[in-house]
Amino acid sequence: MNAWGAGRKVYIDIKDTGEGINKKDLEQIFDPFFTTKEPGKGTGLGLFIVKQIVERNGGSIRVESEPGKGTTFSLEFQASQEKKDDTHEKPQDTINR
Numbered sequence: 001m002n003a004w005g006a007g008r009k010v011y012i013d014i015k016d017t018g019e020g021i022n023k024k025d026l027e028q029i030f031d032p033f034f035t036t037k038e039p040g041k042g043t044g045l046g047l048f049i050v051k052q053i054v055e056r057n058g059g060s061i062r063v064e065s066e067p068g069k070g071t072t073f074s075l076e077f078q079a080s081q082e083k084k085d086d087t088h089e090k091p092q093d094t095i096n097r
């Protein structure tokens with residue numbers, strides 16, 4: 001995983017060296033209930049939910065993959081304009097946001 005900021009953007013890359021994802025599956029991985037796992041093993045909701053969370057926070061997610069080599073998910077967010085004093089931040093402020 002790699003995270004960095006540039007200008008008012010925040011970037012997070014999550015990379016693996018797994019089996020990769022073929023082109024046809026790649027188009028569907030963010031769809032609800034799309035899974036390549038055996039019946040009863042995966043819900044196919046993992047990435048769908050990730051995408052929803054990212055987008056509801058004003059971000060975007062994209063994926064690049066090479067079968068046999070691995071996969072990279074790239075997240076991009078807008079940095080907050082707010083200047084916060086973290087030391088005095090109450091947990092409730094976050095919950096009731």
Ligand SMILES: Nc1ncnc2c1ncn2[C@@H]1O[C@H](COP(=O)(O)OP(=O)(O)OP(=O)(O)O)[C@@H](O)[C@H]1O
Binds near residue numbers: 016021030035047
């Ligand atoms: N890092 C990855 N490497 C290879 N394939 C992946 C990767 N992440 C997701 N996929 C593919 O995308 C599909 C959908 O992923 P998603 O997380 O939405 O559901 P799932 O993992 O199948 O089920 P669940 O999240 O409930 O365990 C997976 O079934 C798999 O085919």
Ligand SMILES: [Mg+2]
Binds near residue numbers: 046047
């Ligand atoms: Mg999953």
